[in-house]
Amino acid sequence: LQQFLNASKTIDEFPNIPESSKSLLKKYLTKDVYKKLKDAKDANGFTLQQLISSGLANPDSSIGVYAGSTDSYKVFAPLLNQIISDYHQYDVNSKHTSSWDISSYNFEEFNSKHKGDYVLSTRVRIARNLSKFPLGTNITKEQRQQIENLAIQAFNSFEGELKGTYYPLGKLTEQEKKQLKEDHFLFKEGDRFLKACGCERDWPDARGIFINPSKTFLVWVNEEDQFRIISMQNGGDLKQVFERLAKAHEIINKVAQFSITENLGAITTCPTNLGTGMRASVHVKLPLLSSDEKIFKQIASKHHLDIRGIDGEHSESKGGIFDVSNKRRLGYSEAQLALDMYNGVNELIEVEKQLK
Ligand code: ADP
Ligand code: CIR
Structure with a gap:
C-alpha cells in the first residue's frame, strides 16, 4: 500500500x-x-x-x-x-551503435594465451525490455504476466544447445534458490535499491529463470529488466560465450520486440545499462596485483573496466578473485565493449605475471 x-x-x-x-x-x-x-x-x-x-x-x-x-x-x-x-561520458544527442560482429578481434582463450589458470569463468549478459510495455518499476501485474508468456514462447523456439527449462521463481524451493545463487546463476532477491523503486511489487509473481542443461545459457525474466539474457561458462573462452549470446539475442528479438532508441540504444530500467545493456565479465585471480591498488585502478581506468567482488554488484573480493567487466555500455557496440574487457583483462594478467 x-x-x-x-x-x-x-x-x-x-x-x-x-x-x-x-x-x-x-x-x-x-x-x-x-x-x-x-x-x-x-x-x-x-x-x-x-x-x-x-x-x-x-x-x-x-x-x-x-x-x-x-x-x-x-x-x-x-x-x-x-x-x-x-x-x-556520452553526448546524449549522438547515435548509439550496435554490432555483434567480433570476427576481426581474434579473441584467444585467456588461460591458453597466458599459460596459467587466471580466469575461472566468463559471462556476458545483456539487459533488454519490450517496447510495448512500461518498465518493471511501473508495470501492472497483468502486463508482467504477458511478458512472461512472451518469454516462454521465445524459449520454446530455442534449438540445440540453447534448449532448456523455464522455472517460475515461485516454484523453486528455498534450497534450490540458495544453490542457484551460490553458483552465480540466479539474481539476488530483496535488493533495497530495486525495492524502493517499485521493481519488486508482486514478488515473485511472473519472475523466473530459464536454464539450459549445461548451465551455459540463462535468461532472467522480470527482474530489474524484463529480460536479462546471459551466456556463461567456466574458463576464459570469451569468443564462445559472446557468440552464444549473439545467437540467443537474435532469436528472442524475433518473438518479443525490444525497446531500442536511436540515441540511447536499448532502454533499461537503470540508466547505467542503457545502450548495449551489456556487461561482459570474467572472474579472474589477481592476488598480487590487487595488493597494489594504484596500478590496479590505473589499468582499470585505461580500459574502462568495472571491478566488482565475486558475488556481483555491492560484494567483496574473496581470495584475490575479482569480477572484471566493461564499464561503458552506451555509444559503442556490443562487439567493441567485449574488446574493452578482452584488452583490459589481458593487461591485468600480464602485470600479475610480472609481479610473480
Ligand atoms: P549483473 O547481472 O548486472 O551482471 P551482478 O553483478 O549482481 O549483476 O552479477 C550477477 C551474478 O552473476 C552474480 O552472482 C555474479 O557473481 C555472477 N557473475 C558475474 N560475472 C561472472 C563471471 N564471469 N563468472 C561467474 N559468475 C559471474
Ligand atoms: C545505485 O544507484 O547505487 C543503485 N541504484 C544501483 C546502480 C547500479 N545499477 C544497477 O545495478 N543496475
Whole structure:
C-alpha cells in the first residue's frame, strides 16, 4: 500500500538528500531541474517521485534513479540526460551503435594465451525490455504476466544447445534458490535499491529463470529488466560465450520486440545499462596485483573496466578473485565493449605475471 501511495504522489517540496550523498541524483537534481519536472508524468503516469524514490530511500546510491518506461527518458530528460552523460561520458544527442560482429578481434582463450589458470569463468549478459510495455518499476501485474508468456514462447523456439527449462521463481524451493545463487546463476532477491523503486511489487509473481542443461545459457525474466539474457561458462573462452549470446539475442528479438532508441540504444530500467545493456565479465585471480591498488585502478581506468567482488554488484573480493567487466555500455557496440574487457583483462594478467 505504501508503495502505491508513494507512486501516486507528486513531490510538494524540493527533496532533502543528505549532503554526504555521492549519488548522481544529488548532483543533478538542482532546484531548477526540480521545478521543471515536479509535475511531469510519462505516458503511463510515472512521476518524478517514482523516478527518484530509490535514491531518496538510499542516500548511499551511486546513481539513485530508475526509469518508468521508454517515454520516461524523454519526459525526465532534464535530469536523466545529465546523469547519462556523466555516467557514460556520452553526448546524449549522438547515435548509439550496435554490432555483434567480433570476427576481426581474434579473441584467444585467456588461460591458453597466458599459460596459467587466471580466469575461472566468463559471462556476458545483456539487459533488454519490450517496447510495448512500461518498465518493471511501473508495470501492472497483468502486463508482467504477458511478458512472461512472451518469454516462454521465445524459449520454446530455442534449438540445440540453447534448449532448456523455464522455472517460475515461485516454484523453486528455498534450497534450490540458495544453490542457484551460490553458483552465480540466479539474481539476488530483496535488493533495497530495486525495492524502493517499485521493481519488486508482486514478488515473485511472473519472475523466473530459464536454464539450459549445461548451465551455459540463462535468461532472467522480470527482474530489474524484463529480460536479462546471459551466456556463461567456466574458463576464459570469451569468443564462445559472446557468440552464444549473439545467437540467443537474435532469436528472442524475433518473438518479443525490444525497446531500442536511436540515441540511447536499448532502454533499461537503470540508466547505467542503457545502450548495449551489456556487461561482459570474467572472474579472474589477481592476488598480487590487487595488493597494489594504484596500478590496479590505473589499468582499470585505461580500459574502462568495472571491478566488482565475486558475488556481483555491492560484494567483496574473496581470495584475490575479482569480477572484471566493461564499464561503458552506451555509444559503442556490443562487439567493441567485449574488446574493452578482452584488452583490459589481458593487461591485468600480464602485470600479475610480472609481479610473480
Ligand atoms: P549483473 O547481472 O548486472 O551482471 P551482478 O553483478 O549482481 O549483476 O552479477 C550477477 C551474478 O552473476 C552474480 O552472482 C555474479 O557473481 C555472477 N557473475 C558475474 N560475472 C561472472 C563471471 N564471469 N563468472 C561467474 N559468475 C559471474
Ligand atoms: C545505485 O544507484 O547505487 C543503485 N541504484 C544501483 C546502480 C547500479 N545499477 C544497477 O545495478 N543496475
